[in-house]
Amino acid sequence: MKHANLSVALIEFILCFLILYKIVSARRGAELFIRKIPGLQAIDEAVGRATEMGRAIFYSPGIQGLNIVGLQSMSILSHILRLAAKFRTRVIVALADAVLFTIAQEVAREAYTHEGTPELYEPQDIQFLSDQQFAYASASVGVMTRERVASCFYFGNFFAESLILAETGHHVGAIQVAGTPETAQLPFFIAACDYTIIGDEYYAGSAYLSKEPTLLGSLVGQDWAKLVLIACVVLGVISVTVAGISGGTALGAQLGLDRHWPAALLKVVEFFSLPVGG
Amino acid sequence: MKYLLAIQTIDRRIMYLLLVVVVAIPMFVRFQMPTVVNPEVQGVYDTVEHIPHGQIAILTGDWGAGTIAESQPQTAALMTHLFRRNIPFAILPFAPQTSTLMENLAEKIAQKEGKKYGDDWVNWGWRVVPLPSFFKGLGKNLPATVKQDYKGVPIEKLKAMRGIKTIRDVGFIAHITPVGGISDLIAFAHEAYGVPLGYAPTAVMVAQGYDPLDANQIVGMLPGMVGAAQYEKLLGIPGNGLRWSNSLSFAELLMIGLVVLANAGYFLSRAAKGASS
């Protein structure tokens, strides 16, 4: 089995250090800036629309279970439930995973209690539909159509059921906001939803909505980590380009780059490579 | 003007009906639309073609009845190729329904190809262990990790598994899936042990395959039903993939036609409005 070599371990350490450093500084009171994310701002609009129309909100956390994506989804659900509780608007949560189902129940109970309206919590609105992909999609379609929901939120891991849900939401005339780190599903949400949170914006969601220092610090730390990776890519591209010029073009000789250059420059590429071994 | 408006607002139910008719026609009429083999399909074919004898292949999957039209021809094409090359393979299903569907399919193809369970293929059965620890186990001691097949027979007793000690004796893994999951196999099978990986996703999940393809983390890909059709062409065995891809082409032609029609109606009615005002 191959294990991470020193360079990979070093990069992982730097990335972790940057994130932890920013978390600590945020918790110590450093002010951190986060740019506007339009899709997340649209949550207020969608909850408001359901309130105006006097209809329910539909929330789906996708079909996968308890993982990082699922937990982020629960955090966004908590925000939506609190907003809805303020306006006494009903939220129907459709789940496909038993563990997430129990967490969603807990999140809902806490959200309503936090807003001082525990009597609004209806356990039957947090529904476990099915853990089978298309049975879940079919039941969700039924719920959305029968309740004629005014707003739909899709935040989580989605697969082939994504377009079935979003098409139905569009069909019933709901305002729709979606977010998923599943790149393959983003085109369908973009086509069928009013607002879509793309890729990493999904992970930024809970930090953006809660403004909690630990999450904000982590988000800013990740930006720094991305900067490090961009620097590595730029350095690597320059290295292999110069290696190509010095090793395989007449220009290399004209510029005085001798045959030792490629070997030295390709070390940069090797730095990122996992070792071959067994 | 009335007609121009009508072609922009065709009732969706009429479109659904048209679609069913258009999809059904090629099923009644035997013919074959031209099929061009993409490099990513060729990549999988070439890898299977060069699996050394003495090694096995693993076909993993988590597809079910919902995506049978795409996943089944993909699986069938890969199984046929492995049978023809006399490379034994193991079915490793990540969902219980997949175990039954893949086993039934293997039995059906084996009858045609004159192959026998236990000698030419085995079914390890649905596993509920986490993928990382399972593959780490395969790296250390494959028989001790797999232990028995789906019928409860110890795998050492199966001819197909003789001499297979660790994952290093696995020459190829193909993942047939409607929900992705290739990244786990990349990390825990390919990058950890260097096993060549093939990816057979449904067309919805195809985009997920191009990144690892560019990074040489997978040897190739069968993109949905079209991928299966191209593989069948390479094998020279027209199966469901090739046959159903005719219907697919017809359906896509209908959709292009409807898009053109509606847009033509839109622009012509705009032009007519402009002329009248």
Added chain:
Amino acid sequence: MSDLLHLLTGERAIIWAGAICTLAIYTFLYRENVVYRVFEHFYLGLAVGYGLFLIVSEVLIPKWWVPMWDQGQWWWAFALVGGGMFYFIYSQKHNWISRLAFGIVMGLAVGFMFQDFAGNNFPKIVASLKPLWPHHSYAVAAGTAASIAPHTPQASLSVSGALNNAVFVFVLLTVLSYFFFSYDYNKHKAAGGSARIGRWMLMFAFGAMFGSTVMARMSLLIGRVWFLLADWLRVVH
């Protein structure tokens, strides 16, 4: 009696049941109706029952009960304690016990994520280091770049290849810049411009990806139509 049982459980009966379910679900395409509703609940009931059956027959009995009870592996009894911890989520007083269980699961998941991250992404970073200037193939000193054989930059690079690489690197950097959250794009004009281009690039990619969805949706329909015509009506072969 046995004939009737055979008729009800035989292959034809299963195909008939499948065909009726397929058509009932497709009635939704006309409009939401009582037939669809009945079959939707039927489908849900089946899925839940099937899931429950699998948990008992494929997990609890063979993986837990048989080793613990029949094979004397008594330590499997602790799995009941671990699993039971999740149910404390329903207890107001002992809620913390369930959090402990969730914490362990999340901790394990995060641990595996580290290997997953390195195994998946570092080879992609290496593959992103593409030369931007055309060149002939060249050799390097023995021992160098041995581990980067699949991504070797020593192979010759044509003008079109270099252009492709340039587009790749440009898109990579602009898209990455779109996913910076702590920059005020109004103040950092260059970063803002790059992020805007990145967003456009993403939209191009999503548009291209959407095409394959149409293919997937049609494939699902083709599978069902084939089932109805070949297996049920037997009018095509």
